[in-house]
Amino acid sequence: MENQGQLAQYIPELAKIDPDKLGIAFLSNENETFGVGDWQTRFSIQSISKVLSLSLAYNLLGENIWERVGVEPSGNAFNSLVQLETDNGIPRNPFINGGAMVICDMLVSHLKKPKSDFLEYVREISSCKEVNFSVATAKSEELVGFRNKALCNFIKSYGNIKNDPDEVLDFYFHMCSIEMSCLELTKTFRFLAFSNFKTFNGDKVLSLSQAKRLNALMQTCGFYDESGEYSFKVGLPGKSGVGGGIIALHPEKYGIAVWSPKLNQKGNSYKGMKFLELFTTETQLSIF
C-alpha cells in the first residue's frame, strides 16, 4: 500500500503525531479480538466521537432530536456554511460539524455536568474506565477554531443553538478530543454492532430500530463528502475522524477499527480507507 496523504494540519496538536502509526483491531460477535500494529495505542478519535454524543442524545430525547437536525447527506465539504443558509439553520445531518454542535447543544441543555456526564457514558458503553478527553487537543482546536466558532454562532442566529455558543463549543471541542485505541473503539461500538449488547447495568443503549437507524446514518453520512465513495468501495456502516481513525461495522457479525494518521484530500485516513476496501473485497463481507 502506498504511503500517501498528510496529517490534519489545522489542529496543531494533531499535526505532531507520528505519521507512520498504523493499527488495526477486529472484534467478532463472539467477543474475540485480534489486532496488529499500534492497535492498543490511543489517538484522538475526533469526529468518530460524534456518533457517541448522538447516541446519548438519542437515548435521552428519542425521535425529537430529528426536529433540529436532518438525516440527509450534505453533498458539500464538512464545514460548509452554504447549506445552513438555505436550510434556515437546520444542519443536514448530525455528523457534519454544525449538526454535531446542535447535538452538543442538546446535551448541554440536558446533562447536569455535560462534560463529565458524557465521559461517564462513554466509559460505561466502552467498558474502558480510563478513556478520557485530551485537554491539550481541545484547547489546541479551540485556539484556531474560528470556522467552528462562525458555524456555531451562525446556527445560533437561526435559533437552533439554545445555549451560549462558547459553552457549546467548549463541550464540542472536548467531545472531539476523546482518545481511544483501535481496540477500545471496537469495544465502544458494540452497542451498534450487536443487538444483544447490554451495558454493565443490563441496559440497552438504543432500541433495535434506533441502532439500525444510526447504522444507516453512518452509511450515508459518516465520511463527509466521501460517504458515497466509502459506501461504494467498503460497503459497511462506519465513521471516520481527522485523527486518522475509522470504525466500521458489519451488524451482528463484527466491528473493525483502523488507525493511520495521514489523510486523503477529503479528510479521511488514506490507508484506513484502502485497507477497508481491500478487506471487504477480499472477504466479501459487506452488507450489500
Add this chain to the structure above:
Amino acid sequence: MENQGQLAQYIPELAKIDPDKLGIAFLSNENETFGVGDWQTRFSIQSISKVLSLSLAYNLLGENIWERVGVEPSGNAFNSLVQLETDNGIPRNPFINGGAMVICDMLVSHLKKPKSDFLEYVREISSCKEVNFSVATAKSEELVGFRNKALCNFIKSYGNIKNDPDEVLDFYFHMCSIEMSCLELTKTFRFLAFSNFKTFNGDKVLSLSQAKRLNALMQTCGFYDESGEYSFKVGLPGKSGVGGGIIALHPEKYGIAVWSPKLNQKGNSYKGMKFLELFTTETQLSIF
C-alpha cells in the same frame, strides 16, 4: 395508511394515471413470488430505469464509467444545475438526471442501435419478453422537457456529453418510459439481489463486486434528496421513480417492488415509502 401525496404533474402522460392504484410484489431467493393489488399491472418505471442503463454501461465499459460521473449523494434536488457548475460538468452520481444522461451518452456511443439494444438487454435480464417503451410517455416528456434539455446542453458545454444532445435526450426519454409491473420489476432486479443469478445464456451481468457497488449506490443515492431519510427508515438498497414505483433489495434474501402513483414532496411514492418503512421495521429484515 393515509392517502397523501400527488401525481407527478410535469409529465402530462403520468398525470393521467389512476391515483389509487396500489401494487406490491415480493420475490424470494427461492424464486417464490407473492403479490397483492395491482401487482401485475404495468406502469412507467421512470428513474428506476436508470439502474438498468447504468448496469449495461458498467457491464460494457467497466470502471471507466466513473471518470465521467461520481458516486456521491448530491444533497440537492434531482434536477439541480448548481452542482454541475461547481463540478465542471461531472454529475454527482448516475441517478440524478444529469448523471443518467451521461450514462445514456455512453450507451449511444457504444451500442449499434441504442434504443433497441437497450430494450433487448432489459428483456434478457428480466426474462420478460414483452417489456417495452411507452412511446407516448417518451414523447409527452420530450414536449415539456425544457429542464432536461437545459441540463443535457449544459453538460455538453463542459464536454461531458459526446453525442448530439437531442439524440441523447431521445434515448433518455425512451429509457425512462419503460413500463413494467411490480412482478416484472422484482424479476428484473434479480441480477442485483442474488449473486447466483445468471441470464438465459448463462452469463452474469455484473461481477460480485460490481453488483455490491450498485447496491451501495442505490442505498446512498437512489431516492433523490430523500436518500438519507430512506436509508434511515427503510434500510435497504432501492430505487424510486416518479411513476410511483419503488424497487428495494435485501441482498441474497429478497426483492420487493411497490407501486402507488401519488408522490411525496421529494418525488418519491408516498405510500411506497410508508409501506417499506413498516415492512422492514416489522420484519426487522433490513441490511443494518
Add this chain to the structure above:
Amino acid sequence: MENQGQLAQYIPELAKIDPDKLGIAFLSNENETFGVGDWQTRFSIQSISKVLSLSLAYNLLGENIWERVGVEPSGNAFNSLVQLETDNGIPRNPFINGGAMVICDMLVSHLKKPKSDFLEYVREISSCKEVNFSVATAKSEELVGFRNKALCNFIKSYGNIKNDPDEVLDFYFHMCSIEMSCLELTKTFRFLAFSNFKTFNGDKVLSLSQAKRLNALMQTCGFYDESGEYSFKVGLPGKSGVGGGIIALHPEKYGIAVWSPKLNQKGNSYKGMKFLELFTTETQLSIF
C-alpha cells in the same frame, strides 16, 4: 500600455480577428467626431447589442418589461445558471445572457419580422444604413452555443420564455453578431447620450426618464461581474462586448467607443478598460 489579454476563444469566428486592432472614436454633443487607429473598421459588437434590443423592447412595451427581468447586478459570471434557479427563472438584469434572451423573446413575440425589423431599428437610430448582421458569426456561435441553449431552455422551463427556444436563440445570435465601427457605435448611442436626440422621423426613442434608467443600468450591470470595477475606475455608463468593443457615455457631454479585441479575465477588452480609466482620470470627466 501593456499588450495583455486574449481573444474570445469560445466563438470560432471571433478567434480569427487580428488581435492588434485598436480603434477609438469620440463624439461630442456638438456632433463633432474624432478618431484614431481602426476607428472606422467594423467589428462584432456582441453584447453591446443587448442595449439596442433592450431599448427597442422598452420603446415598444414600456415599464412592463421589468416584470420579466430584473435591474440588479448579478454578482456572478455572465453565463451563470445558479441565480436563475434561486430567482425562479427571472434573470437578474437584461445584460446577462439570460436576461438578454428574455428581451429577445419579447421582440420575437412583438415584431412581425423580428430579425429584419430589429436591423431596421438599429439602422434608424444609428443613421448607418449599411449596418448588418454577420451571418457567419451568428452561425459560428450557434454551433458551439450549448451553454446558451441550456440557458434558454432553462428559462423556458420556468415559463419566462414564451416562444420556441430555438427561434429565440436564432434571434439572439443574430442580434449579437451585428458589426459596427467605433464611429458607428458612438452615433448609435446618441439616443442615450443626448436628451435632444431625435431620429430622422423626429421621434424620440425613449423618454428622458427611460434613457436615464438605461444609463443607470449600464453603469451597474454593463460589464458582467466587473461592473463594479469599471464604475470604480471609469465612472461612466457603458457596455462592453466580447468582440473587444466598449461604448461609454457622459450624458449630455460625449460618447466614446473603443475597440481592442484582446480580453481580460472577466471578458472585457483589456486595453479598452485601461484607456477609459486613463481618459476619465486625466480629463476628470466622469459622472461622479
Add this chain to the structure above:
Amino acid sequence: MENQGQLAQYIPELAKIDPDKLGIAFLSNENETFGVGDWQTRFSIQSISKVLSLSLAYNLLGENIWERVGVEPSGNAFNSLVQLETDNGIPRNPFINGGAMVICDMLVSHLKKPKSDFLEYVREISSCKEVNFSVATAKSEELVGFRNKALCNFIKSYGNIKNDPDEVLDFYFHMCSIEMSCLELTKTFRFLAFSNFKTFNGDKVLSLSQAKRLNALMQTCGFYDESGEYSFKVGLPGKSGVGGGIIALHPEKYGIAVWSPKLNQKGNSYKGMKFLELFTTETQLSIF
C-alpha cells in the same frame, strides 16, 4: 405616499423608534441648507457609517485597502456568507457587513485608540462636535449579533481579519451606532459631494480620484441587493442604513438626506427610497 414597510426588528434598540418620524435635509454647493420635518433629530445612521470608516481607511492606507476587499456588487443579501466561501474570505465590497468588518479590522490595527480616533475623524469632517456613538444601540446589537459574530469569525478563518474578532466587532457595532440628524448627515458627506471641501485644518480627506471612486462604489453597492433598483430609479450615489436614513449626492451640486424608519423588504427606508425617486424624476437632477 403610502405608509408601508416596517422597523428593523433584529436590533432591539431600533425597534423602539417612533415609526412615523420623517425628516429631509438638503445642502447645496453654496452651503445653503433646507429641511423639513424631523430633519434636526438624531437617529442611528447604521450602515451609512460604513462610508465614513471606509473613507478613513482609504485616507490612511490608500489603494492597498483593495487587496482585502472588492469593489463589486454582491448580488446577495447583505449578510450572506455564501459568497465569502467562494471568494476565500475576500468580501465583495466594503458596504456589505463582512467588507465593513475588514475595513474595521484595518482601523483597529492602524489607530491608537480606534473608537475615539474614529469619532474624532467623524466630528472633524462633519464640523459637528457633539456627534457620538449610542452605546445603548451598540450593546443592543452586540447582544443579538450572532450572525455578525459568525461572519467575523468566518473571515478570520480565512486570515482576512488580523485582530481578535471580538475587538473588531466591538469597533464595528460602535461605528454603526453613530447618531446624526439629516442636517448633520448632509454636512458630513460634503467631503464626497464637493471637490473643494476642506476640513478645518485645510486638509482634503480624499483626492479627487478617490472621492469619485467612493461615489461610484456607493452607486453600485450602497443599497444592499437593491443597489441596481436604486441606481435605476434614483440615479445618485448614495448609502442607506437600517435605521431608516439615506444620504444621496449629486457631485458638485448638492447633498440630500432622508430619514424615515420603516424599511422595505430589502432593508432600505421605504419612504426614503420613494422620496428620492420622486425628487430626481421631478427635478431631473440625476447624474445620468
